[in-house]
Structures are given as C-alpha cells and as structure tokens.
Amino acid sequence: MTKDLNIGGLLRERRLQQGKTLKQIASRAFTDPGNLSRIERNEQQLSVPRMLALCDALDWSPEEFVRRLERRRGRTVGEPPRDYNGSRGGGLDLTTGDRLQVSFTARLAPGKE
Template sequence: MDIGALLKERRERRKETLEEVAFRAGTDPGNLSRIERNRQDLSVNRLIKLCEALEISLSEFFAELEKRAGGSRLSDPTAAFDKETRWLLKTLKTVPPTRRRLILEVTETIAKSGRLA
C-alpha cells in the first residue's frame, strides 16, 4: 500500500507544488515530502487534512488504494497509521454508532479551533 505515492500523484495531477498543498493542509513542505516518500508515519487527522487539501474524500482515497492493491479487500486498512491512531480506530469500533457521531463532532470542533495537529 503506497499512500505517499497516491498523495503525490494526486498533487502532481493537480499541478500543485509541495508548498501549496502543505500550506492548505497545515503542514510544511518537508513534512509533506517525507509523507509522499513514505518516510514519515501519517495520522488519520493529517490524512484527512491532506485529502481535503487535494479535494478528495477519504472514501475515494481508500477506494483508489484498494483498486491499486488489485481490487482485493485490504486485510488491515489501518496498518499504515501510527500506533495511537490504530488504537483509536480499534476503540471506536466498540462505541455505538450514535456515540461515534458525537465523538466525530467533538473532534471536528477541536480541529476547526486549530488545537488538533
């Protein structure tokens, strides 16, 4: 699974520089370059911001990753994330859907306030 290559391909297809996308995603060009080269772990929050900066939904992003993996189901789509993010995703599966929505709303509020990086 080459998350970095897919991000880079999308950026280049849009004819955008590292600086432009990094600015919109709230990171720096060096960080984005390391992500594109798969030299740096990627949190879910960072991936969300990068997808937003590249105007692609997470579902479209993961669908493209799955397609490139030969159309087979990814055995563990969370494997590309850091330990804390994997734990969070695993824990969220145990939360009832109505409570998950509440957690998402709180997370979105925090992210919009600029306190979540």
C-alpha cells in the first residue's frame, strides 16, 4: 500500500517557482540549508512539524501540499483508499468505545514523481 512520493521534489518545485534560495526558505523554516537540501533530494525523512514549517515558509497551506501529494499518488483527498486487492471501500467498522491508534510513515525515494 506504500507508494513512493517525491516529497522533496515537490518542495523544491515550489521553492524554485517562487525564485527563493535554499538559505531563504531554510531560514524561514528554522532549519539550515543543508538540511533542506537533503529533504529536497529525498535523503532525509520529513517530520510533520518540519513539513508544517516548510509549508509556512513556502506560503503553502498544509492542505494544498497534501492535495498535491495525493494527485501525484493517483487519487484525491477524500476518495476512499484502495484495499490490497485494488478495490474501493472496506475500511474499519468501529463501534463506540473502540480505540484506534494510527501511525504514519512516508518513504522518500529520489527521482520519483
């Protein structure tokens, strides 16, 4: 179910569209240019707090950032995910009192868009 996304490439595209340098965006995101460069090359994982800081530095809402990632992935936000067999639907049938713990991991792959 994991699909490689070029998260760093998407961030780089946005930075370059704005004509900003690594140093300018890194400073606004409270990181250093080397760290941002590794993120853009997909050599470093991106934490949620860092992603939010970068979205802010790039004048990008986190929602729009996620929408763009979802389009690269081949589905849109709000569309039910596919199960392992490729069909839609399924999901969890939770009742009152059930607890669900969710974790999110994204694998970054260089050169994939």
